[in-house]
Amino acid sequence: xxxxxxxxxxxxxxxxxxxxxxxxxxxxxxxxxxxxxxxxxxxxxxxxxxxxxxxxxxxxxxxxxxxxxxxxxxxxxxxxxxxxxxxxxxxxxxxxxxxxxxxxxxxxxxxxxxxxxxxxxxxxxxxxxxxx
Amino acid sequence: xxxxxxxxxxxxxxxxxxxxxxxxxxxxxxxxxxxxxxxxxxxxxxxxxxxxxxxxxxxxxxxxxxxxxxxxxxxxxxxxxxxxxxxxxxxxxxxxxxxxxxxxxxxxxxxxxxxxxxxxxxxxxxxxxxxxxxxxxxxxxxxxxxxxx
Numbered sequence: 001x002x003x004x005x006x007x008x009x010x011x012x013x014x015x016x017x018x019x020x021x022x023x024x025x026x027x028x029x030x031x032x033x034x035x036x037x038x039x040x041x042x043x044x045x046x047x048x049x050x051x052x053x054x055x056x057x058x059x060x061x062x063x064x065x066x067x068x069x070x071x072x073x074x075x076x077x078x079x080x081x082x083x084x085x086x087x088x089x090x091x092x093x094x095x096x097x098x099x100x101x102x103x104x105x106x107x108x109x110x111x112x113x114x115x116x117x118x119x120x121x122x123x124x125x126x127x128x129x130x131x132x
Numbered sequence: 133x134x135x136x137x138x139x140x141x142x143x144x145x146x147x148x149x150x151x152x153x154x155x156x157x158x159x160x161x162x163x164x165x166x167x168x169x170x171x172x173x174x175x176x177x178x179x180x181x182x183x184x185x186x187x188x189x190x191x192x193x194x195x196x197x198x199x200x201x202x203x204x205x206x207x208x209x210x211x212x213x214x215x216x217x218x219x220x221x222x223x224x225x226x227x228x229x230x231x232x233x234x235x236x237x238x239x240x241x242x243x244x245x246x247x248x249x250x251x252x253x254x255x256x257x258x259x260x261x262x263x264x265x266x267x268x269x270x271x272x273x274x275x276x277x278x279x280x281x
Contacts, residue, residue: 005247012244012251019255047246082245090259129256 001047009045010055013082014066017057020089020129021064027130035062037126039119042070044079049105052079059126075116084109091128095121133278136230137170137180141275142194145184148271149191155267156189162264163187164220164257167203173227175280183217186268208254221253231279233269240269 001009024030039059044052054070080088081103087093088110093101098110112120134141149155163186170180183203185192197203203217212218223240225233229248232238241262243249251258258265 001247008247008250009245012247015255016259019259023256083239083242086241086245086259087262090262092262129259132260 001051001053006053009047009053009082010068013043013045013055013085016086016089017064017066017127020127024126024130030125030130033122033125034064037119037122039076039116040071040074041119042074042077043085044077045082045085046079046103046105046107047082074114075119076112076114079107079111080109081105088124089127089129091131095124133276136227136234136277136279137176137182137196139196141277142182142196144275145182145272146191146194148274149186149194149268152267152271155264155271158189158267159186159261159264160189162189162261164253165192165218167197167205167217167219167222167224168230169222169224170230171224171226176227183219205252219253221251221258223249223251225249227280234272234275234277236273240265 021034024034037059039057041057043055043057045055046052054068056067056069056071056074058065058067058071080098084093084098084103088095088098093109095110099108101109103109114120134144165186166184168182168184170176170182172178181197181203183193183195183197185194197217201217203219204215205222206212206218206220225243225248229238229243233240233243238248240249244251
């Protein structure tokens, strides 16, 4: 993957996450959860066998910011093929599916590090689109 | 064989989408037109833009834009005014990537998530339509397409 493709991927994933948060904000039932969730999460986009593109998500005071690279201090570290991540975000893949099934590289679809299990378990409520 | 990005190809694509029952089912709720943007590469020296009208599982029209014709990308929630070529999405990629997609060598979603293609428009709506997107491409793969050398 070249630099242009990495940048396009970053902008796409950022648009996906920003779009999901905005979509969930349209439902008042999500407001409390979105406002109270706090976390610093490194997300590794496993794009090729030997290449991971790192981005991060900071959630604080109801604001969600997606940026390039990793955070030095983080609560969670997730690694997933961006395609699997997208199917997780649109509700096609459950957390269980992501944790149990293997991806095209022979790794678990969702790998994680960190002990913030509460934040991990809350992620589907934050990053998965509501059904319409 | 018809040349990719020609008006003849566009008309065959419209027919192919309308003959695709799986697309009709997957996109029965969909409203929102597209611009397929083919960026120059190899034998293609200028950008081609194809307007694709999509409404409730049917293709309402498909047209190659002339050089002096422009389109309008609607913002989220913005209602179409009725003018031609008002679209909700642009799917853009280089010619060689389109070729891989249409030859089934590259999935359109993977093209997007490997940075080889770019979509502009409301992401949540399109995330809910991944099956429809795949069927749209499946329709295109039924056309015997000639690419620019």
